[in-house]
Amino acid sequence: MSRQFENKKKAAITLNKFHSALEAGSRQPTLPGEPDYKYKYNLLHKRFRELEQVFDFHRGIIQTISSGIITINSQAEITFMNRAALNLFNCDYMQVQGTQIHALFADKNEAEILLNQILTEQKMCESTEVHFRSQNGDIFPAGLTTTLQKQPEQKGVSGAIFIFRNISNITNLRRQIERMDRLATMGELSAGIAHEIRNPLAGIKSSAQVIEESFSPGDFRAQLASRIVKEIDRSNDLLKRFFNFARPSRARQDFHNIEMIIDGVYLLMAPRFKKKNIEFEKKFADALPQVYVDESQLEQVVLNLFLNAVDAMPEGGKLTVFTGVRKTAEKSDLHEQEQMVFVDIADSGNGIPQSKLEKIFNPFYTTKSDGVGLGLSISSRLLEENGGAITVESKLGKGSVFTVLLPIATKINR
Amino acid sequence: MAKRLLIVDDEETITFSLYQSFIHSKKDYEVVTASSGEEALERIHETPFDLVVTDIMMPGIDGFELLNSVKRDYPQTDVIIMTAYGSSIYKEKALKEGACDYVEKPFEMKEFKKLIIDLLD
Numbered sequence: 001m002s003r004q005f006e007n008k009k010k011a012a013i014t015l016n017k018f019h020s021a022l023e024a025g026s027r028q029p030t031l032p033g034e035p036d037y038k039y040k041y042n043l044l045h046k047r048f049r050e051l052e053q054v055f056d057f058h059r060g061i062i063q064t065i066s067s068g069i070i071t072i073n074s075q076a077e078i079t080f081m082n083r084a085a086l087n088l089f090n091c092d093y094m095q096v097q098g099t100q101i102h103a104l105f106a107d108k109n110e111a112e113i114l115l116n117q118i119l120t121e122q123k124m125c126e127s128t129e130v131h132f133r134s135q136n137g138d139i140f141p142a143g144l145t146t147t148l149q150k151q152p153e154q155k156g157v158s159g160a161i162f163i164f165r166n167i168s169n170i171t172n173l174r175r176q177i178e179r180m181d182r183l184a185t186m187g188e189l190s191a192g193i194a195h196e197i198r199n200p201l202a203g204i205k206s207s208a209q210v211i212e213e214s215f216s217p218g219d220f221r222a223q224l225a226s227r228i229v230k231e232i233d234r235s236n237d238l239l240k241r242f243f244n245f246a247r248p249s250r251a252r253q254d255f256h257n258i259e260m261i262i263d264g265v266y267l268l269m270a271p272r273f274k275k276k277n278i279e280f281e282k283k284f285a286d287a288l289p290q291v292y293v294d295e296s297q298l299e300q301v302v303l304n305l306f307l308n309a310v311d312a313m314p315e316g317g318k319l320t321v322f323t324g325v326r327k328t329a330e331k332s333d334l335h336e337q338e339q340m341v342f343v344d345i346a347d348s349g350n351g352i353p354q355s356k357l358e359k360i361f362n363p364f365y366t367t368k369s370d371g372v373g374l375g376l377s378i379s380s381r382l383l384e385e386n387g388g389a390i391t392v393e394s395k396l397g398k399g400s401v402f403t404v405l406l407p408i409a410t411k412i413n414r
Numbered sequence: 415m416a417k418r419l420l421i422v423d424d425e426e427t428i429t430f431s432l433y434q435s436f437i438h439s440k441k442d443y444e445v446v447t448a449s450s451g452e453e454a455l456e457r458i459h460e461t462p463f464d465l466v467v468t469d470i471m472m473p474g475i476d477g478f479e480l481l482n483s484v485k486r487d488y489p490q491t492d493v494i495i496m497t498a499y500g501s502s503i504y505k506e507k508a509l510k511e512g513a514c515d516y517v518e519k520p521f522e523m524k525e526f527k528k529l530i531i532d533l534l535d
């Protein structure tokens with residue numbers, strides 16, 4: 001498209017020169033029939049001007065629109081990218097012009113299938129979710145709609161237009177909701193299982209106790225029965241602990257200084273940091289407002305995150321804790337508050353692969369030989385109870401940043 | 415007249431063990447068991463009880479419905495609710511609706527029996 005445009009522009013310039021030359025020539029005595037010739041050129045030139053304006057108008061729309069637009073020819077080579085597209089991909093048009101669009105996709109196979117559908121089967125995409133990869137390697141989800149370009153006389157496709165938007169915000173929100181859903185289901189499921197197990201346990205226990213009662217205390221049969229009872233109690237304790245995870249006790253929220261909580265956990269962890277060669281740094285914002293949270297639950301969250309950070313840096317490294325106030329996205333977001341206190345816990349550890357980012361909050365997801373995989377799911381659950389949230393960003397081999405968002409005390413009118 | 419105790423649970427191991435425990439004790443209670451809310455109401459309509467011990471989760475008429483109809487028709491009868499739910503989410507509800515106690519399963523037979531005996535004697 002832009003090349004066509006360039007050609008037209010060149011033509012207009014040539015015409016302009018031609019016209020000036022004619023204009024200059026017109027001062028000379030004219031031959032018969034010449035004024036007519038000149039008039040036609042004038043008209044043609046005017047038309048070109050108009051055309052140019054229409055072009056500029058359309059070009060303006062295409063360049064300023066916030067959706068990314070890319071056009072390709074029938075060989076899937078890029079023939080145009082608008083400004084939004086160039087920004088999203090963080091690239092220069094000259095770099096990608098004429099190259100195959102496949103390179104912009106995160107997954108080459110996915111691209112192959114998609115382009116085959118479009119160019120060969122002539123199927124169009126309508127708000128399809130795809131994953132693009134920008135020049136600096138970041139992968140982002142996009143909602144993609146495509147349109148086919150056909151030449152009136154020809155049978156095949158002459159090209160296609162890709163229109164898309166970066167939907168990572170929507171995706172993040174959706175993930176958060178899904179995670180909460182999963183935890184809720186998990187809670188219900190485990191409550192159900194606990195109930196189902198506890199009933200037979202109760203039956204076994206009371207039966208064993210009846211047997212125990214019917215023998216004198218020294219009798220070996222009474223002793224055996226009492227062992228049954230002990231084992232039942234042990235199983236029940238286990239069940240209780242699991243159940244507590246599924247349904248954490250109601251948060252006892254109060255006004256707290258988040259820095260005090262972090263410092264408290266740090267004191268606990270300091271010997272371990274030292275042993276593991278981990279440098280600890282705090283970058284706390286000045287005059288941070290108080291947060292409205294359950295202190296011990298928050299301690300548990302921070303401890304979990306510190307422990308994970310230590311595990312992620314077996315060779316030592318740096319752990320930095322930032323605090324501050326952050327505007328939460330929109331009102332329509334999951335959180336009512338417009339401002340929240342944030343705690344960023346950043347490590348220089350081995351990072352988390354992009355594909356695992358949503359998995360790590362799942363109960364029992366662990367990559368450690370001695371891991372349980374409940375740390376993050378419990379933390380996420382606890383924060384939810386406290387009106388907060390947790391998110392993560394990570395670069396493989398570089399490190400991870402876990403962000404905890406907490407409700408500000410003054411915003412709560414209770 | 416001997417005190418009458420009704421034990422209601424769809425888990426028959428529970429009703430059976432409680433029953434055994436009482437008939438082998440020195441107390442001469444009249445102990446009856448039922449494995450559903452419906453059966454419990456039938457027994458109660460035949461002859462009222464002094465105390466009903468019931469589970470919550472039962473198919474058909476559940477423990478709470480049983481509690482409500484007992485409290486409505488036989489206000490003299492005491493009711494103890496027992497449940498295998500791990501949290502005390504139902505405790506408040508049970509006490510508010512007139513149960514005189516709430517016991518979590520698995521229970522300690524000795525304590526549970528003491529609770530029942532204290533209520534009946």
Ligand SMILES: Nc1ncnc2c1ncn2[C@@H]1O[C@H](COP(=O)(O)OP(=O)(O)O)[C@@H](O)[C@H]1O
Nearest residue numbers: 308309312351360366367371372373374375376
């Ligand atoms: N700071 C981190 N850096 C790298 N990976 C992490 C980090 N925190 C958590 N993870 C990943 O998330 C998984 C789940 O963490 P968690 O729920 O705390 O359970 P666990 O620590 O028992 O494995 C870990 O096994 C690890 O793979």
Ligand SMILES: [Mg+2]
Nearest residue numbers: 307308375376
């Ligand atoms: Mg952990």
